[in-house]
Amino acid sequence: MKNVVFIQFYTNSEEMGRWVLGNGFSDTYDICKSKGDFLWIETGRDSEDIIELPFKTGTAYVSCCMGNQLVRVWKTALQNPEIEFVCGGPGLIGVEVIDDLPANMKLSYNSVEWYFGYPDFTGKWKLSLPDAVQAGDKLYFNYGLDGNHCYWNKCSYCNRPSWKGQRKRKIIDLELDDYFQDYNKLIRIGTEALQPKDIYLLKQLPDLPNLWCYKLNFRFDRKTVKNFKEVATELSTPFVGGASFEFPTDRMWKVMNKGYNLDEVIECLEILNDIDMAMITGGFMLGWNCLINQDIDDLKQFFQRLPVFRNKKLVLFIWPMYVFPGSMIDGKYDIDHKIIKGPFYFGYVPKISFEQEVLNDKVLKVIEEYSKGKNIDVHKEWIKSWKIFE
Ligand code: SF4
Numbered sequence: 233m234k235n236v237v238f239i240q241f242y243t244n245s246e247e248m249g250r251w252v253l254g255n256g257f258s259d260t261y262d263i264c265k266s267k268g269d270f271l272w273i274e275t276g277r278d279s280e281d282i283i284e285l286p287f288k289t290g291t292a293y294v295s296c297c298m299g300n301q302l303v304r305v306w307k308t309a310l311q312n313p314e315i316e317f318v319c320g321g322p323g324l325i326g327v328e329v330i331d332d333l334p335a336n337m338k339l340s341y342n343s344v345e346w347y348f349g350y351p352d353f354t355g356k357w358k359l360s361l362p363d364a365v366q367a368g369d370k371l372y373f374n375y376g377l378d379g380n381h382c383y384w385n386k387c388s389y390c391n392r393p394s395w396k397g398q399r400k401r402k403i404i405d406l407e408l409d410d411y412f413q414d415y416n417k418l419i420r421i422g423t424e425a426l427q428p429k430d431i432y433l434l435k436q437l438p439d440l441p442n443l444w445c446y447k448l449n450f451r452f453d454r455k456t457v458k459n460f461k462e463v464a465t466e467l468s469t470p471f472v473g474g475a476s477f478e479f480p481t482d483r484m485w486k487v488m489n490k491g492y493n494l495d496e497v498i499e500c501l502e503i504l505n506d507i508d509m510a511m512i513t514g515g516f517m518l519g520w521n522c523l524i525n526q527d528i529d530d531l532k533q534f535f536q537r538l539p540v541f542r543n544k545k546l547v548l549f550i551w552p553m554y555v556f557p558g559s560m561i562d563g564k565y566d567i568d569h570k571i572i573k574g575p576f577y578f579g580y581v582p583k584i585s586f587e588q589e590v591l592n593d594k595v596l597k598v599i600e601e602y603s604k605g606k607n608i609d610v611h612k613e614w615i616k617s618w619k620i621f622e
Contacts, residue, residue, distance in 0.1 A: 235290025256295025326391025
């Protein structure tokens with residue numbers, strides 16, 4: 233053991249029936265391998281526990297996909313002053329550092345290649361698996377297309393605009409060793425929002441054995457979805473594709489600078505419904521402080537105009553609103569409580585008036601009622617902990 237480790241986290245997601253791998257060093261596998269060992273650490277979705285390390289002196293490079301993993305590293309650094317910790321990854325996005333970090337902990341906002349002095353995407357993409365994963369299991373992992381950056385960058389609630397990382401793949405080099413044939417694979421094509429001009433890159437995606445599907449995020453704009461249809465009908469690989477509605481009415485999309493309009497979004501969903509996709513997903517945000525009664529009527533109209541999703545489902549994921557540091561709505565909501573863990577500030581839960589609580593609650597009822605008969609699944613588990621929906 234060289235006492236240099238590259239830590240990646242993984243979760244056994246029982247609700248989803250799959251292993252979720254935070255494989256942040258796949259792009260730099262050979263660079264990392266030349267400097268140390270990979271160390272997979274199992275983590276619960278929200279775990280903030282200290283990480284058990286196999287040595288007391290050395291260096292740990294950590295790929296943090298979520299903010300709680302950053303907190304885990306901070307606690308571990310305090311307990312292990314002889315180990316240097318270097319953290320990077322999407323878990324750092326939109327997180328404000330409001331207090332001193334331990335002297336043995338630093339954050340890196342650039343790619344791993346940049347950190348070690350190599351040009352981006354110089355190495356071959358590779359993946360090795362945690363020991364706990366067994367043949368036949370379902371795996372979810374990421375093949376990054378670009379670096380945590382969005383070409384739109386205007387949504388008022390989003391924390392991506394504060395991220396300066398620029399990194400873009402020009403060719404697809406996703407190859408997996410033969411032993412991956414034994415695993416059922418859901419591969420996220422990592423981009424915050426697929427750009428229309430990048431869609432043709434998807435033609436290079438390999439038709440892997442035992443592939444569950446490729447998962448994509450895009451925006452509901454006509455050009456993107458039309459280009460995607462052209463590519464998806466040429467390929468025999470299955471796709472799950474999703475975009476966020478947040479609040480699907482013209483007035484609210486203007487409020488949040490989403491750049492959508494109702495006619496176009498409905499057309500996009502009709503086009504997607506024509507493609508043989510495994511599933512379409514959509515994000516929906518609740519906890520707004522600016523709803524008016526008209527929004528409820530407009531929302532009903534949105535659902536009425538949706539096609540019936542026949543061969544696959546539209547799955548709606550409902551999120552509570554948080555106000556992230558650096559987002560455009562920061563400062564525009566009253567604060568209910570701030571989310572601070574150690575030296576990290578993650579934003580705040582906004583305070584909203586009783587009238588707004590009532591309107592948000594009505595919205596949830598509309599979503600549930602008007603989804604019926606359209607083959608739409610509504611997932612509410614992420615708002616359960618949020619007080620107005622208790
Ligand atoms: S919400 Fe999505 S589309 Fe909007 S700026 Fe953020 S990443 Fe881009």
